[in-house]
Amino acid sequence: MKLSNINCRFCFLTWILSKTLDWEGFQHFAKKTEVGEIIVRFEKKGFKLKALKLVQVERSFAEKHYEDLSSKPFFAGLVEYIVSGPVVAMVWEGKGVVLTGRKIIGATKPAEANPGTIRGDYAIDVGRNVIHGSDSVESAHKEIALWFPDGVVEWHSSLHPWINE
Numbered sequence: 451m452k453l454s455n456i457n458c459r460f461c462f463l464t465w466i467l468s469k470t471l472d473w474e475g476f477q478h479f480a481k482k483t484e485v486g487e488i489i490v491r492f493e494k495k496g497f498k499l500k501a502l503k504l505v506q507v508e509r510s511f512a513e514k515h516y517e518d519l520s521s522k523p524f525f526a527g528l529v530e531y532i533v534s535g536p537v538v539a540m541v542w543e544g545k546g547v548v549l550t551g552r553k554i555i556g557a558t559k560p561a562e563a564n565p566g567t568i569r570g571d572y573a574i575d576v577g578r579n580v581i582h583g584s585d586s587v588e589s590a591h592k593e594i595a596l597w598f599p600d601g602v603v604e605w606h607s608s609l610h611p612w613i614n615e
């Protein structure tokens with residue numbers, strides 16, 4: 451499936467980071483933060499899941515993903531965090547999903563994130579803020595191409611007319 455088939459005005463890439471190094475740790479994290487619960491937040495809103503995978507990210511891949519932040523003092527720690535365990539990468543589609551998705555995720559600093567947002571509910575430290583979301587349609591295009599080079603899944607939801615005007 452070619453990315454050009456997607457209306458990327460509505461594309462959004464997000465992932466959930468594990469907190470510890472091993473799989474057991476990830477399961478603990480998943481239990482603590484309920485990865486499924488996080489997915490449900492996007493589903494309940496009415497967004498459509500277009501791709502999902504669990505991956506152990508290579509350091510070079512993490513550096514590529516965060517290349518725009520390479521001059522930041524926290525860059526090394528950020529890369530360390532993302533490679534420290536498996537990552538759940540997802541593509542969500544829907545009207546305004548980039549903007550709304552970032553509201554669902556909450557402010558970068560969990561202390562400033564409202565309760566009810568993912569970071570407000572599941573995180574404390576900025577360097578462990580659990581989840582990432584593309585900050586613009588342009589970066590969503592870039593990130594989807596990086597994370598899902600084979601494309602995403604095109605499917606039709608029977609709920610579409612009940613959610614969208």
Ligand SMILES: Nc1ncnc2c1ncn2[C@@H]1O[C@H](COP(=O)(O)OP(=O)(O)OP(=O)(O)O)[C@@H](O)[C@H]1O
Pocket residue numbers: 519524527528557558576577578579581582583584585
């Ligand atoms: N001062 C900081 N100290 C440690 N880590 C930070 C700091 N600022 C940002 N980060 C980490 O770098 C990530 C990317 O920072 P950015 O400024 O792009 O924030 P963001 O757009 O809210 O986050 P994201 O792109 O991950 O959704 C943040 O999500 C956070 O994990």
